[in-house]
Amino acid sequence: xxxxxxxxxxxxxxxxxxxEFPGVTALDNMNLKLKAGTVHGLIGENGAGKSTxxxxxxxVYTPEQGEIYVDGEKVEFKGPADSKEKGIACVYQELNIVKxxxxxxxxxxxxxxxxxxxxxxxxxxxxxSEEILQGMGQDISAGEMCxxxxxxxxxxxEIGKAVLLDARVIILDEPTSSLGEKEAAELFRTVNILKGRxxxxxxxxxxxxxIFEICDDVTVMRDGQFISTTPSKEMTKDRMIAQMxxxxxxxxxxxxxxxxxxxxxxxxxxxxxxxYYDISFQARKGEILGFAxxxxxxxTELMHGIxxxxxxxxxxxxxxxxxxxxxxxxxxxxxxxxxxxxxxxxQGLVLSESxxxxxxxxxxxxxxxxxxxxxxxxxxxxxxCIEKFQIRTPxxxxxxxxxxxxNQQKVVIxxxxxxxxxxxxxxxxTRGIDVGAKIEVYNVMNELVSQGKCVLMVSSELPEIFGMCxxxxxxxxGRKMGEVSKEEEHFNQEDVMKAAWGGKLS
Amino acid sequence: MSNENKKKxxxxxxxxxxxxxxxxxxxLTIVSDTFLSVNNWMNILRQAAxxxxxxxxMLMILLTGGVDLSVGPIVALSSCAMGVLMQHGVTxxxxxxxxxxxxxxxxxxxxxxxxxxxxxPHPFVSTMGARQVYRGLALLITGAAPIAGFSPAVTFVGSAxxxxxxxxxxxxxxxxxxxGVFLNQTALGRxxxxxxxxxxxxxxxxxxxxxxxxxxxIMSGFMCAVAGIIMVGRVGTATPxxxxxxxxxxxxxxxxxxxxxxxxxxxxxxxxxxxxxxxxIRNGLNLLGAQTDIQYIVxxxxxxxxxxxxxxRGNAAVTARRxxxxxxxxxx
Numbered sequence: 001x002x003x004x005x006x007x008x009x010x011x012x013x014x015x016x017x018x019x020e021f022p023g024v025t026a027l028d029n030m031n032l033k034l035k036a037g038t039v040h041g042l043i044g045e046n047g048a049g050k051s052t053x054x055x056x057x058x059x060v061y062t063p064e065q066g067e068i069y070v071d072g073e074k075v076e077f078k079g080p081a082d083s084k085e086k087g088i089a090c091v092y093q094e095l096n097i098v099k100x101x102x103x104x105x106x107x108x109x110x111x112x113x114x115x116x117x118x119x120x121x122x123x124x125x126x127x128x129s130e131e132i133l134q135g136m137g138q139d140i141s142a143g144e145m146c147x148x149x150x151x152x153x154x155x156x157x158e159i160g161k162a163v164l165l166d167a168r169v170i171i172l173d174e175p176t177s178s179l180g181e182k183e184a185a186e187l188f189r190t191v192n193i194l195k196g197r198x199x200x201x202x203x204x205x206x207x208x209x210x211i212f213e214i215c216d217d218v219t220v221m222r223d224g225q226f227i228s229t230t231p232s233k234e235m236t237k238d239r240m241i242a243q244m245x246x247x248x249x250x251x252x253x254x255x256x257x258x259x260x261x262x263x264x265x266x267x268x269x270x271x272x273x274x275x276y277y278d279i280s281f282q283a284r285k286g287e288i289l290g291f292a293x294x295x296x297x298x299x300t301e302l303m304h305g306i307x308x309x310x311x312x313x314x315x316x317x318x319x320x321x322x323x324x325x326x327x328x329x330x331x332x333x334x335x336x337x338x339x340x341x342x343x344x345x346x347q348g349l350v351l352s353e354s355x356x357x358x359x360x361x362x363x364x365x366x367x368x369x370x371x372x373x374x375x376x377x378x379x380x381x382x383x384x385c386i387e388k389f390q391i392r393t394p395x396x397x398x399x400x401x402x403x404x405x406x407n408q409q410k411v412v413i414x415x416x417x418x419x420x421x422x423x424x425x426x427x428x429x430t431r432g433i434d435v436g437a438k439i440e441v442y443n444v445m446n447e448l449v450s451q452g453k454c455v456l457m458v459s460s461e462l463p464e465i466f467g468m469c470x471x472x473x474x475x476x477x478g479r480k481m482g483e484v485s486k487e488e489e490h491f492n493q494e495d496v497m498k499a500a501w502g503g504k505l506s
Numbered sequence: 507m508s509n510e511n512k513k514k515x516x517x518x519x520x521x522x523x524x525x526x527x528x529x530x531x532x533x534l535t536i537v538s539d540t541f542l543s544v545n546n547w548m549n550i551l552r553q554a555a556x557x558x559x560x561x562x563x564m565l566m567i568l569l570t571g572g573v574d575l576s577v578g579p580i581v582a583l584s585s586c587a588m589g590v591l592m593q594h595g596v597t598x599x600x601x602x603x604x605x606x607x608x609x610x611x612x613x614x615x616x617x618x619x620x621x622x623x624x625x626x627p628h629p630f631v632s633t634m635g636a637r638q639v640y641r642g643l644a645l646l647i648t649g650a651a652p653i654a655g656f657s658p659a660v661t662f663v664g665s666a667x668x669x670x671x672x673x674x675x676x677x678x679x680x681x682x683x684x685x686g687v688f689l690n691q692t693a694l695g696r697x698x699x700x701x702x703x704x705x706x707x708x709x710x711x712x713x714x715x716x717x718x719x720x721x722x723x724i725m726s727g728f729m730c731a732v733a734g735i736i737m738v739g740r741v742g743t744a745t746p747x748x749x750x751x752x753x754x755x756x757x758x759x760x761x762x763x764x765x766x767x768x769x770x771x772x773x774x775x776x777x778x779x780x781x782x783x784x785x786x787i788r789n790g791l792n793l794l795g796a797q798t799d800i801q802y803i804v805x806x807x808x809x810x811x812x813x814x815x816x817x818x819r820g821n822a823a824v825t826a827r828r829x830x831x832x833x834x835x836x837x838x
Binding site for chain 2: 307309328329330332333339341346347348349350351352353357360361362364365367368371372373375402415419
């Protein structure tokens, strides 16, 4: 720590970085300058390429194009070790802490200090750990088990690891997302201490206020592209949001117009501590109700609450005007709710089993005659679904795990449509599937609403929300920020994004 | 969707062990003049009966991704319950056998609840604990002494023959047929596979996962009790220390028959063939005068070989699929 770096010297520079994955360009033309003794904010919508950028910086990904400079010298990161050696460290949102071990072991993991005898020198390591933490303004004993620490302090241990390695660039990936206000204030204090020592901090956040509070510069990204870097003093919230969403709506969406009917689902004050709070809304027959927000806004959790796969703490749900109380997914299904989960592979399908069988997961009990299942009905149902949803497969016997993402999603849709539900929850229904399959999924939604069913759609892709929904509910940090319907003036990407980032709708 | 397609996929699961039985039989017929006789084969079936019953329950549990380490003690405890009741003057054979079945079902039910209610991390742990408890109970109620003197009506299932054919194996065939139909043709049976294949997807599809799990543990307990009744007939006594290796034998039969420890995979026919293969190996080695030490080694190698063949086959299928997809893409 003795070495003092001149504030403003560029430590790391990225020039024209491009990273491709099969079928997508995750990052293109990315430029970034990280200066000593400054905090650099990084913002962008979900999928803007922030994570890819972090992984380029930490050497996890190698870019296809572009150059990385450290201290003005061109370098190549072949793996995480190269980046680490240059003094770049990252504290990920999901902490890398072994909860069963004390702080000292977590700090020195991988770089244990030994005595001459070959045994570990805990006296030295304990002292060093405590010194580092104290230097960051944290007074914790190195022998404390990490599992007993709060999230804020666990994060401090992670940052301490970076300090121990004498990192010159520390990337904080959404560091405040799991912290309370007090812990966040602590974190900011530590960030300022490190900044004073000449460390360059990259601060990724979904909270605009924080960017203004702590960052010297801010870089906006959109769709994998570099948009701008501006000193945060010269930046305004409105400009940031305009830069983040500034993309035209295209005509990918085969939305048909329907006239919504009566209210079928009414949710009042639904709350589950730590996930979502006091959510109320109504959904009508024949409409698609969108849920917009950033990843982690509590939308998926809310849907699990409505489906009772994770039971809410309090609140009330009415279906067709009647108060219902069910505590399991079975109960929700009895009330004709269908839930197409975000994670098809883990939560939607039994991958080892056939398409035919996956299509019976929900409604197998209605395909019986006496105690025996009727294979003829099961086969007919499979053929019907394959034709109707255009599942591309040579046979209904093919294991679901062998299908492409889009076709898997169609099997999940088929499974639920077979249950004859009235309320369909689609959670990120088009994530990771190709454009053609996306349109087919939208067409299914169209058909459902034209039959008078009610569709709730959680989506992190704003164009999809605006392309398909009749009404949008915006959530942020577990709370409902507002609600706009198609006819209102705020039904546009910028205003909704503003609310998702914590602003007011009007 | 053609039927041929279906057959092609289902055949291999027990073809391997079945071929092993055939080849082994040919070899044993050549080297031993007593192997290929009706009497010896009836012996093999008799020897396979207990393991078959235990394996049948074990298979259902393996299908859900669990395991039951308490099967041996349940066999012992249910047979000892019959013995103790008999000592206390119950003579009705049906009552005695019913009592064994009740004990088995209760033990299985406890195993299920330990896992689903107390949410112990894995049935390996809960049934390992239960295993000790049931063994202790068996010793406790019998005063650690074997009980003999069952009436012929009780030992009928385990010891009688119809013509030359052992009744105990008729019971095995009947129960396996029922379980086979149950697993494939009833909603609950199919749900067992789904729960084993992906618990969370099953839960979110509205399947009663804890109920399904409780059911398979109860079934395992029931099958153990049937095995206990057969055992009493075969050896004539109820022994509190019986069944020390039943858990491993049953798992071996299921695994040889193609069941997976990860759940969702395994068939009733494969399990029966697995149990038979183990019995044929034991019988053959006995005829050749091999000691138990050699038997252990051979059966161990067979288990490893069976799983290895399964793994190789699985990998080959994955490779074939990948190539097929590449071809499809190239064509498109």
